[in-house]
Amino acid sequence: MTTAPPNSPATLRIRDLRVDFASEGGTVEAVRGVTLDVAPGRVLALVGESGSGKSVTAMSVLRLLPRTARTTGTIGVGDQDPLALDAAGLRTLRGGRVGMVFQEPMTALNPSMPVGAQVAEALRNHGVAAAAADERAVELLEEVGIPDARARSRRYPHEFSGGQRQRVVIAIAIACEPELIIADEPTTALDVTVQAEILDLLRRLVVGRGAALLLITHNMGVVADIADEVCVMHHGLVVEHGPIARVLAEPEHPYTRRLLAAVPVLPEPALDAVTEADEVVEAAAPGEDAAPDALRLRGACVDYGRGVRRFRAVHGVDLTVGPREIVGVVGESGSGKSTLARAAVGLMPLSEGEAVVLGEHLRGHGRRVRALRARVGIVFQDPAGSLDPRMTVGQSVAEPFRMHPAVAGRPGPAERRRRVAELLDAVRLPAGTIDRFPHELSGGQRQRVALARALTLRPGLLIADEPTSALDVSVQQQVLDVLRDVHAEFGFGCLFISHDLAVVHAIADRVAVMRSGEIVEQGPATQVLVSPRHEYARRLVTAVPSPDPAEQRRRRELRLAAS
């Protein structure tokens, strides 16, 4: 393990930190001996996948872990060890010398307290008088970029967007000019364009004040964007530590190498390159063979609510998925991309326009439509909710046989089991999985089971709604590989919804960019994601951080130049 020699004494020193949790199944060692330093004015990124112990490490600095945690080792913030402090000492440390930014801005603020008061509370906790604290809170809100801060400081959190709430949380964290800020996945819950703004803000405010920043993230792009050094954690241990230029470019530890190799990368944006061949490519792409398109949407509109409360989530969408084509739909939260996916297979009614699946209209409830639906598979985002917790994997995957015995050729129990085993093999799950229950599987395994279930009746159309978004990168890579393989083997048309441009680039033939319910640009994947023409698509593409620090510096300049 390499420890970067800091020039000045470190703001945060962690030595051999170990954290265990007592749980029903025995003791779980979450952190198994972590040592690291963060120097003033520097940004250290702590990266790793879920369960690596990175958040536990961060939380233990302020002793914010649940009571079941047992912590040993030493932590130094300046001259104090939080692990040895009494309650009063801990309170002066929290918010005073160390500020904290959390992952979920939607829930991190008290819903029944005005935001100004929540900022002021941090100041009052550390001895600032009430009137002065209120005044300073307004200044802080201004500083983090809340427009009209004086008036809005009396507003409640629900009146702010996710990005603005995260700004408020940052204002709370920096209120008492702490020497250390800990940010735990501060942008993970935010859209990519908002993420870029928040990262800029954090860097400016923390480093600008000469404070140290400990940034916890799973996103290599975020690391490359703002960190100076990086610590890679795996199973509770730091496996690699060094300056980002070295670690990201020439990783030494095999785990770091695996992790970096799994990150899908969006090629450099080439905003000036105008591809002449666009029109030609687009016209040639959809299959000229006899098979009907997997999906054809014409003027599709979807409304939520009725009467005066009606809200149009999808507006006039034209989209075609060819017989063996993978079409990616990207967009930020609220863009209507998931609604579009659901409407495409009739889970939500179209209020206008038409949806044609495999050459037939998907309307009504009759036998014809049920038979048509037998040829549609669907995979959702949430690995926890995608399988019935009371059914075994085998039962879930075989369920389509029972729903459509005629389509399946009326297989008997033995035949069903044989075919389920084949499907599980196709998604690279071990044969023993067949009798397991969903809660016994990991997230990635569950998503592969969901994929197997969607493929049971050899669909002509597969809808994949953020199928990898809840997964760690290495697991995401496995699921994407499996999807690519089964696509080659089974040959279906696929509508692939994702917020992650790099993932879509890795898998899709064509891409559509959605914003506020409309498609603003569509075309071949490389063209749309590398040299987009629509202004919003350009903003989206340049906001995606690259895990290559040099490339990321270029993107940052591009982005700042554009704004």
Place this chain on the structure above:
Amino acid sequence: MTTTTRGWARSPLLHYVLRRTGQALLVVLLVTVVVFLLLQALPGGPARGVLGQTATPEQIAAFNAANGFDDPLPQQYLAFLDRLLHGDLGTSYVMNMPVADAIGERLPKTLLLTVLSLVVAVAVALPLGVRQAARRNSAFDYSTTTLAVVLYSTPSFFLGLLLVIVFSQWLGVLPALAPQGQTVAEVLAEPKALVLPVLTGSLVAVATFSRYARSSTIDNLAEDYVRTARAKGTSERAVLRRHVVRNSLTPVIAMLGYQVPVVFGGALVVEQLFNYPGMGLLFWSSAQASDFPVLLGCVLVIAVATVAGSLLADLTQAAVDPRTRGGLR
């Protein structure tokens, strides 16, 4: 969030108030249907009730014809509804007075008893529940939550009886009979006699409310905003007082509105046990005497109070919560 800007729909809160009030009126209407049908189901119908057990079939037929009881049911129902709207709940078989007057005389005394019990219960239960949650899994928490389940499982007549045996028979410090005054003022003139009825009524409610307050506070203590508050150096006491209590007790207080039927049910037993001349006792003695107009009149009054209570609870909650105050859902 997005709504069109047409007229009244512009305020989602107003929209909610109107929708919720409409629902409440619908429920009251449904209750009147139930009561009307019960009236029809009475042995011998309304005529037997008015004319007494000795009425001949001829007398009943004549009475029915004269009072429109031969009309088709929907028409009778409309007439019934019309009478209700004019405050006419019928006439008691036994007391020879209008039901509305009989209830009007007793209702204030029942309200006095129930409001006192609720105030006592809330004053004890909310701090208790918050304390239990703050010291979750401590000996204090275990013993008080177990006690709450025992109290909840104890029928109030048994609890009241035990209190009477202890405080009035053994210790002789409190009377076993509730105040017998005719008016609220006369009742209040005997505060000592009110102690046991109020105590009996509030103990079971303490068990219910503290359970709610405890679990609501526990839920809120697990929220992210509590972690944010701790991370900025807020003391545990201030976390509870400034952040958690408000968020966790708002729904509990609003829940009081949903407790109206429970409260009236409790009053029925307490009044019977301590012979307190309120609506509960009126109801009980009318049940003994098969005085159906009074029984159904009471049911109607309680049902309207219940609907009003839960309406009030929902609206209060919507008005207090900053998330709904500005724009609803």
Place this chain on the structure above:
Amino acid sequence: MTTTPATTGTTDIVPGPPTAAPRGRGLRRFLANRMAVVGLAILVLLVLFSVLGPLVYPTDQVHTDLANANLPPGAGHPLGTDAVGYDVLGRLMIAGRVSLVVGLAAGILATLVGTLWGAVAGYVGGWVDAAMMRVVDAGIAIPAIFLLLVVSAITRPSVPLLVVVIGLVSWLVPARLVRAEAVSLKTREYVLAVRAGGGTHGRAVLRHIVPNTVGTVVVNATFQVADAILLVAYLSYLGMGVQPPSTDWGAMLSSGISLVYSGAWWLILPAGLAIVAVVCAFNFIGDGLRDMLDVKGRRS
């Protein structure tokens, strides 16, 4: 749509082994709740007492024996005799049968009706749901004890009628709970997957929604039984429930009240404590089952 690895709250950062079969873990959780085990023990004892007790300790509960009325506890009558000379201990046993049978049957009836009503309302949704839930609101607006008294005033109830009536006034709470559950379950992704794949509504409801409400239903049924036992006790106490010569614990207590001031504690205390014990037992068991089945909702 949120697009993040779900990590909210501090508990999620705690890694845990995702294994261990749910049944074994559930049973361990139930047993870890000490009060639930106590409740189960009390219930078993009370059932044995009521069902097998009369075989071990036979008494005449049909013929009154005024010569031996109001005897204090003593030889031959461990808990004394009541105002008409019945042996209190023996009477406690046969009263327990009525209380338990009425409570269990009414609780189960209420649960069945409520589950069906709530599942249909929640799954169908729209105006059907709205209309069905207004009916529930109207039912809740008339407190059960009042409605029961009105019914008893019309006709003195037999035990089966008592079961039906109590069951029919108690189904509202489970109906609300199951509806809320069904509304949430029908948007679960595995239900959506069935519908998108051409599964019928029947399959969605019977194979996926109903099995997944079992936890909520079972826990609530336990509380329903507790409440039904209390309700029948109240009714009997008010003199409108089980009629002599049959009796239940509430009726026993009621008939003893007039004599309690002359010190006849054995006429009310055993019956009262029996009610408290059995209702506590069901409530403790319900709490334990809730831990075991991981049911989120609270009783209302």
